[in-house]
Amino acid sequence: xxxxxxxxxxxxxxxxxxxxxxxxxxxxxxxxxxxxxxxxxxxxxxxxxxxxxxxxxxxxxxxxxxxxxxxxxxxxxxxxxxxxxxxxxxxxxxxxxxxxxxxxxxxxxxxxxxxxxxxxxxxxxxxxxxxxxxxxxxxxxxxxxxxxxxxxxxxxxxxxxxxxxx
Numbered sequence: 001x002x003x004x005x006x007x008x009x010x011x012x013x014x015x016x017x018x019x020x021x022x023x024x025x026x027x028x029x030x031x032x033x034x035x036x037x038x039x040x041x042x043x044x045x046x047x048x049x050x051x052x053x054x055x056x057x058x059x060x061x062x063x064x065x066x067x068x069x070x071x072x073x074x075x076x077x078x079x080x081x082x083x084x085x086x087x088x089x090x091x092x093x094x095x096x097x098x099x100x101x102x103x104x105x106x107x108x109x110x111x112x113x114x115x116x117x118x119x120x121x122x123x124x125x126x127x128x129x130x131x132x133x134x135x136x137x138x139x140x141x142x143x144x145x146x147x148x149x150x151x152x153x154x155x156x157x158x159x160x161x162x163x164x165x166x
Contacts, residue, residue: 001025013038015070040069044076044097045083051092057083057103067097074099108136108156115160117144117152136162 002025011017015038022031045062055061064079076097077083087104109115109132119126130144136156144162145151154164 006031014040038070041066042069042076043067043079044069045079045081046076047092047094047096047098050094051088053088053091055088057086057088059083062098065097072097072099072101074101105140106138108138108158109142109160111135113160115144115162117146117154117162117164119152119164121166130162132162136160 154162
C-alpha cells in the first residue's frame, strides 16, 4: 500500500543511474532496482562542420545548441568560452559538443624561458621574474628558479606567467 524511493548514498543524479523502490507497507516486503537516465540540458558550443584533429579553432566553426550535459567525459564548453586560436586534440564530428578534453593544452612557456612569477595571497600580490625549469602547460604546475636562486612551484596561467599561492 506504500512504496518509497531510495537514492543510493553518494550517487548523484547524473546520466545513467539506478534507483530503488521499496515496499514499506504491504503484505510482502520487497525492493526493486530500476535503471534511470537523468538528462540535464544546457547551451553549449557544437561543431557546425566536421573538424579534423589539429584544426585551429575559430568562432565560425561552432554554433550554440541545447545539449545533454550528462553525456561524455567532461562538460561541454559554454557559448561564451574563449576558443580563438585553440587547437583540437582529436577530430570532432558535425553536431558534437566541444569539451575541454577535445582541446590541446596550451603551452604558455618553455623550460628556460624567463617568466613573471606572481605570489598571490589574502590581500596581497607580489611579482618578480624567474627562469622556468619546466614547460608551462595550461592547468599544470611548473617549477621556476627565482632571481635569488630559490625554486618555487606555481600554476602556469598565461603567456610567460606563473602564479604561486600559499
